[in-house]
Amino acid sequence: MPITSFSLFRSRLPAITTVLRRHSPPYRHLFILSAKQTPSNSRQNVSKKPQPNKNLLKAKHTFKDYSSLAPVLAPNETPSLSDSQAVGAVAAAQANFMRVIVQREPEDGMKTGLELLCVVRAVLKKIKRRVLVGDKVVVGSIDWVERRGVIENVFQRSSEIVDPPVANVDRLLVLFSMEQPPVEPFMLTRFLVEAESYRIPLTLALNKTELVDEETLFAWKNRLRSWGYEPVFCSVETKNGLDSLAFYLRDQTTVIVGPSGVGKSSLINVLRSDHRTPDSLEGDNLFDPISGSKWFEDQRVGEVSTRSGRGKHTTRHVSLLPLLGGGYVADTPGFNQPSLLKVTKQSLAQAFPEIRKMLKDSEPAKCSFNDCLHLGEPGCIVKGDWERYPYYFQLLDEIRIREEFQLRTFGTKREGDVRYKVGDMGVQQAEPRLEPKKHRRQSRKRINQSLLDELDELEDDDDSLDLENDPIVRAIENENQ
Numbered sequence: 142m143p144i145t146s147f148s149l150f151r152s153r154l155p156a157i158t159t160v161l162r163r164h165s166p167p168y169r170h171l172f173i174l175s176a177k178q179t180p181s182n183s184r185q186n187v188s189k190k191p192q193p194n195k196n197l198l199k200a201k202h203t204f205k206d207y208s209s210l211a212p213v214l215a216p217n218e219t220p221s222l223s224d225s226q227a228v229g230a231v232a233a234a235q236a237n238f239m240r241v242i243v244q245r246e247p248e249d250g251m252k253t254g255l256e257l258l259c260v261v262r263a264v265l266k267k268i269k270r271r272v273l274v275g276d277k278v279v280v281g282s283i284d285w286v287e288r289r290g291v292i293e294n295v296f297q298r299s300s301e302i303v304d305p306p307v308a309n310v311d312r313l314l315v316l317f318s319m320e321q322p323p324v325e326p327f328m329l330t331r332f333l334v335e336a337e338s339y340r341i342p343l344t345l346a347l348n349k350t351e352l353v354d355e356e357t358l359f360a361w362k363n364r365l366r367s368w369g370y371e372p373v374f375c376s377v378e379t380k381n382g383l384d385s386l387a388f389y390l391r392d393q394t395t396v397i398v399g400p401s402g403v404g405k406s407s408l409i410n411v412l413r414s415d416h417r418t419p420d421s422l423e424g425d426n427l428f429d430p431i432s433g434s435k436w437f438e439d440q441r442v443g444e445v446s447t448r449s450g451r452g453k454h455t456t457r458h459v460s461l462l463p464l465l466g467g468g469y470v471a472d473t474p475g476f477n478q479p480s481l482l483k484v485t486k487q488s489l490a491q492a493f494p495e496i497r498k499m500l501k502d503s504e505p506a507k508c509s510f511n512d513c514l515h516l517g518e519p520g521c522i523v524k525g526d527w528e529r530y531p532y533y534f535q536l537l538d539e540i541r542i543r544e545e546f547q548l549r550t551f552g553t554k555r556e557g558d559v560r561y562k563v564g565d566m567g568v569q570q571a572e573p574r575l576e577p578k579k580h581r582r583q584s585r586k587r588i589n590q591s592l593l594d595e596l597d598e599l600e601d602d603d604d605s606l607d608l609e610n611d612p613i614v615r616a617i618e619n620e621n622q
């Protein structure tokens with residue numbers, strides 16, 4: 142059996158990964174992706190000019206039409222419900238079960254969020270309508286005693302974030318700490334850019350203020366103002382500033398993002414327990430869990446997250462935790478690298494308030510070029526006298542490289558008439574591509590899964606691989622969920 146260039150490549154993967162990890166952390170897995178996804182033509186493709194992928198676009202289209210077969214409910218629609226039906230919000234997803242909270246208004250007027258353990262109706266799965274945490278759903282066949290039900294339909298989403306996957310998010314709270322760890326301007330910029338890209342209201346908060354002096358706070362306040370943000374300073378330790386945060390979060394679904402160790406879990410715990418202003422006591426929402434449920438309990442604090450289990454990827458569950466004053470808050474594991482996968486070269490500028498302002502204030506109202514990337518060409522109104530301009534450049538470059546990569550691997554990938562399969566004893570075998578078209582649109586998911594499997598194998602070889610924090614791997618996992 143001749144060794145193909147691909148299997149040769151595969152056999153060198155661990156070494157290549159090590160090299161890549163050393164030299165360019167954010168892109169090392171793109172390389173594996175490339176090896177995995179273009180076994181037959183990776184060599185030829187490299188030199189070809191990128192072309193938009195018609196098949197991929199078509200697949201996307203088919204998928205859309207297909208999913209519209211589902212009876213979609215408008216966000217504020219009030220479907221007529223039977224006694225065994227209710228509208229609720231998906232608060233957590235675990236294996237095949239979803240925990241849905243339905244609001245009941247008993248006689249005394251107090252709202253109670255009742256937890257139901259639900260499965261998703263088969264037809265929704267069949268038509269690939271994904272139910273996400275945060276989705277507003279119709280639950281049917283409810284057994285009010287056993288607290289079971291079936292998710293029968295999903296309402297249209299007002300928003301959807303991908304990392305972590307949550308629907309109907311009203312606000313993103315970007316949390317950093319002043320010290321332990323200190324604010325890193327570029328990392329903060331990445332988080333802000335990712336958050337801005339969803340076009341969801343955004344609050345920036347800085348925790349652990351008691352660890353620094355007034356001057357430092359003042360300096361950061363001015364600095365962040367020049368970036369276009371009005372930060373909330375707070376300390377979970379001293380409870381300073383928690384009132385204003387509680388105010389922002391009330392009656393909304395908020396996702397808290399930020400690097401590891403800044404105090405996201407601590408903040409959530411304190412907001413959900415002993416921090417109650419007289420105001421928020423009044424409209425308390427009661428929560429009536431299924432006995433034995435644990436998912437909504439206090440978040441673990443100060444624990445470094447590790448991937449548990451071998452071979453299988455543990456899903457990082459995201460849960461919407463009910464707040465006393467109404468609303469939900471979601472904790473996210475401390476990812477230090479937002480993936481920025483949904484940010485494009487063209488949309489990046491809009492994620493910088495500084496650029497938005499320059500474009501708004503300018504006469505005429507835009508650059509002399511359409512699609513200007515604001516690289517300081519003559520006629521571009523975005524001038525370089527602002528602090529984060531170098532970050533803009535750096536991120537633009539990163540996104541450009543990623544986009545070019547994506548075009549090469551997905552974009553120019555021609556569907557050959559053979560595919561490669563790793564058979565017995567790891568030997569590659571070619572076989573005719575016989576799949577009917579309608580199944581092919583899932584191929585990316587399958588590829589992603591095999592990528593994940595491969596990463597698992599790799600991880601066995603190389604314990605130091607930090608997959609949990611890898612933005613690309615995470616994004617792929619989210620897409621696969």
Ligand SMILES: Nc1nc2c(ncn2[C@@H]2O[C@H](COP(=O)(O)OP(=O)(O)OP(=O)(O)O)[C@@H](O)[C@H]2O)c(=O)[nH]1
Nearest residue numbers: 349376377378401402403404405406407442443475
């Ligand atoms: N000094 C000080 N320490 C704090 C404050 N808030 C949280 N901490 C501590 O910071 C550490 C990390 O807190 P966590 O709440 O686990 O941080 P996290 O952001 O959830 O971290 P990950 O779960 O890794 O994403 C813990 O030891 C907390 O006790 C604060 O206001 N001041």
Ligand SMILES: [Zn+2]
Nearest residue numbers: 508513515521
């Ligand atoms: Zn410009």
